[in-house]
Amino acid sequence: MATIREISEKANVSIATVSKVLNGKGSVNEKTRQTVLQVARQLNYRPNLNARNLKSGQSRTIGIITEDLTVFNAPEIVDGIAAACDEAGYHYILGNLRFYKRYGNGQKDLKESNALVHAAVNGMLSKQVDGIIYIGCHSHIVVSLSEHTEPKFVCAYCISKDENIPSVIYNDEKAAYDLTEILLNYGDRRIGMITGPLDSSHTANRTRGHQRALFDHGVPYDPCLTFVGDWERDSGYALAEKLIAAGVTAIFAHNDLMAVGVLDYCNEKRINVGRDLRLIGFDDREVASVCRPRLSTAAPPLFEIGQAAAREMLSILAGNKASEQNIMLDCSIIERESTLGSKP
Amino acid sequence: MATIREISEKANVSIATVSKVLNGKGSVNEKTRQTVLQVARQLNYRPNLNARNLKSGQSRTIGIITEDLTVFNAPEIVDGIAAACDEAGYHYILGNLRFYKRYGNGQKDLKESNALVHAAVNGMLSKQVDGIIYIGCHSHIVVSLSEHTEPKFVCAYCISKDENIPSVIYNDEKAAYDLTEILLNYGDRRIGMITGPLDSSHTANRTRGHQRALFDHGVPYDPCLTFVGDWERDSGYALAEKLIAAGVTAIFAHNDLMAVGVLDYCNEKRINVGRDLRLIGFDDREVASVCRPRLSTAAPPLFEIGQAAAREMLSILAGNKASEQNIMLDCSIIERESTLGSKP
DNA sequence: ATATGAAAGTTAAACGTTTTCCTAACTCTG
DNA sequence: CAGAGTTAGGAAAACGTTTAACTTTCATAT
Numbered sequence: 001m002a003t004i005r006e007i008s009e010k011a012n013v014s015i016a017t018v019s020k021v022l023n024g025k026g027s028v029n030e031k032t033r034q035t036v037l038q039v040a041r042q043l044n045y046r047p048n049l050n051a052r053n054l055k056s057g058q059s060r061t062i063g064i065i066t067e068d069l070t071v072f073n074a075p076e077i078v079d080g081i082a083a084a085c086d087e088a089g090y091h092y093i094l095g096n097l098r099f100y101k102r103y104g105n106g107q108k109d110l111k112e113s114n115a116l117v118h119a120a121v122n123g124m125l126s127k128q129v130d131g132i133i134y135i136g137c138h139s140h141i142v143v144s145l146s147e148h149t150e151p152k153f154v155c156a157y158c159i160s161k162d163e164n165i166p167s168v169i170y171n172d173e174k175a176a177y178d179l180t181e182i183l184l185n186y187g188d189r190r191i192g193m194i195t196g197p198l199d200s201s202h203t204a205n206r207t208r209g210h211q212r213a214l215f216d217h218g219v220p221y222d223p224c225l226t227f228v229g230d231w232e233r234d235s236g237y238a239l240a241e242k243l244i245a246a247g248v249t250a251i252f253a254h255n256d257l258m259a260v261g262v263l264d265y266c267n268e269k270r271i272n273v274g275r276d277l278r279l280i281g282f283d284d285r286e287v288a289s290v291c292r293p294r295l296s297t298a299a300p301p302l303f304e305i306g307q308a309a310a311r312e313m314l315s316i317l318a319g320n321k322a323s324e325q326n327i328m329l330d331c332s333i334i335e336r337e338s339t340l341g342s343k344p
Numbered sequence: 345m346a347t348i349r350e351i352s353e354k355a356n357v358s359i360a361t362v363s364k365v366l367n368g369k370g371s372v373n374e375k376t377r378q379t380v381l382q383v384a385r386q387l388n389y390r391p392n393l394n395a396r397n398l399k400s401g402q403s404r405t406i407g408i409i410t411e412d413l414t415v416f417n418a419p420e421i422v423d424g425i426a427a428a429c430d431e432a433g434y435h436y437i438l439g440n441l442r443f444y445k446r447y448g449n450g451q452k453d454l455k456e457s458n459a460l461v462h463a464a465v466n467g468m469l470s471k472q473v474d475g476i477i478y479i480g481c482h483s484h485i486v487v488s489l490s491e492h493t494e495p496k497f498v499c500a501y502c503i504s505k506d507e508n509i510p511s512v513i514y515n516d517e518k519a520a521y522d523l524t525e526i527l528l529n530y531g532d533r534r535i536g537m538i539t540g541p542l543d544s545s546h547t548a549n550r551t552r553g554h555q556r557a558l559f560d561h562g563v564p565y566d567p568c569l570t571f572v573g574d575w576e577r578d579s580g581y582a583l584a585e586k587l588i589a590a591g592v593t594a595i596f597a598h599n600d601l602m603a604v605g606v607l608d609y610c611n612e613k614r615i616n617v618g619r620d621l622r623l624i625g626f627d628d629r630e631v632a633s634v635c636r637p638r639l640s641t642a643a644p645p646l647f648e649i650g651q652a653a654a655r656e657m658l659s660i661l662a663g664n665k666a667s668e669q670n671i672m673l674d675c676s677i678i679e680r681e682s683t684l685g686s687k688p
Numbered sequence: 689a690t691a692t693g694a695a696a697g698t699t700a701a702a703c704g705t706t707t708t709c710c711t712a713a714c715t716c717t718g
Numbered sequence: 719c720a721g722a723g724t725t726a727g728g729a730a731a732a733c734g735t736t737t738a739a740c741t742t743t744c745a746t747a748t
Contacts, residue, residue, distance in 0.1 A: 001469075003734055014698050019736060026737090027695055049470045050403070051734035054394040054703050069426070075419045082413070082440045091467075094438040096426045123435075125345075126393045264636065287634045292608065347704060358728045363706060370707095371725055395704035398733050 067136035080306020176209025236261020293337035411480035424650020520553025580605020637681035
């Protein structure tokens, strides 16, 4: 690999001059500038970032830690971060904890997972990152991050328990509100809801949004039309029966998978979803546009979450204060045949 | 950030000694070793990799370039690479070209995309990576990589046009053979096939595997039972009609999406897939386990491809010769209700 | 003619490591 | 006790940059 010194020799100038040309700093004669540039190109010169970063003491790099690149919507978020970094001339490095592959969903060993996060953070600090963005949903892990006070942290897709770490999340409640409003605008008054487990903050937020929409439209909330699911398809199937028996004209399921379960039930019972029953899910996973009728749902702004997290980080690194509030982005509301009726 | 020098001062030894302790090289008295270690821990010391890599001239890092992290099965492959790297104590950095987001599937501007790849490669070389793994499916781009001869290259998920670049791919033909054999073992003799477009190597390979299986089982191949699709659901739907009219008892679609199209047709016509007609797809995308009946299909070994690519790279970096042949991994054959009949 | 200052370059130190070579002290061996 | 070998540790150079401080040159203003 060609170095700055080789260029300086070939071009008959000092290495300082070469450095100036390459960085566009200081004043150098246009002719020498051209010569240097030409020699550099000819030698196929590429700066050694290790040397540059070492000397200048800054890497213009942010670290991204994902709990698991292959679950959740991590790739989209990483993509958003990457886009924002590219735009700003920053670099990024990825650390993939491979959490779920390692432990399954059970997270059997908290100690071990903490160690994993610590190791990843330390590794990134060794690489002199300016800040770290954490993508995941386990705030108990995130908390352990804050012990390391040196670099800047930002959480994406989760709320950090630590007040000092800004978080970028999506607005569950508003999306649930908007989805419910779709149903209300169609005239539905008896709307069933299948929630996620009660210990999930998503469940709480989505329920709140739903109730608020009902309230704003003067429709009383009937607790008998709400059942608690477990995010899985089967629970959607099972609860669909109860809700339909209760005479609902629409169902809002807290995720697409449970909505598909409802769909299964309706298909079996020859209930025409979209006409006789309106159905709404949440998440916009692939299944939502693959099932028939396709599901109306809310798509979390994953790319934008990544982008916003990166921008927040860059802003902090530029010396600005971190946002006081968590940054909350809106979901896209996607209406499909499950509320529209069959394809036009 | 604490440095080696600070440790040396606190511990009253030279920096050389500290370095030796930290790297476990040279001989140092057990007592001083402990002191140094303790001071290091106390100062929360983390080695500066920029300095280390600069001095030692090697980074133990490989670069990963993905055409687009959010399409294809890139995340799984990256995951496999990451796992192999972790295992070997190597680092990796990710470069996401965001190809499809930028250009859509059309790749309107080859010049520009080449520039993109070059920039990514140059960036990685600046970071002193020892080698680069390219994940994607556009060999024309990969070819442009080989102009850069300095680092080692490995292709994952695609075959490089350049003979010198080893590639890790999955065995399309064998998977198609095995899938067809499932049908043959059920006694199917009139098997319809819906292929991908004719200019795809997948189409050629899968067709070959299919024909070979028929041949080995003494079943003549009937060209009238093969139709060319376009990977999309609608083509599966349309061609299902023709094949069923032709009296097939089973259909092998070259991907899951077209198979789901077949399923749509069958559901509409009340043909019981799994009992009256056996159906097989390819790819094991999410849809395959979401549709009803669930699809029998072949799952490309994505994680393993990443892992193998990384291992090949590490082997090359260790001084071994690159594999003569492309490395070909088998798909997992997954049998579900679309060939098994309804759920037990 | 002299002073001022900008322009164009250079010198050399520094960033935090690793590593080669060196020295001193000790322990064997015969 | 001399020589050899081992152990423990240190001094200093080097990796490829950036950058502060400096020098030289030359145009311009007084």
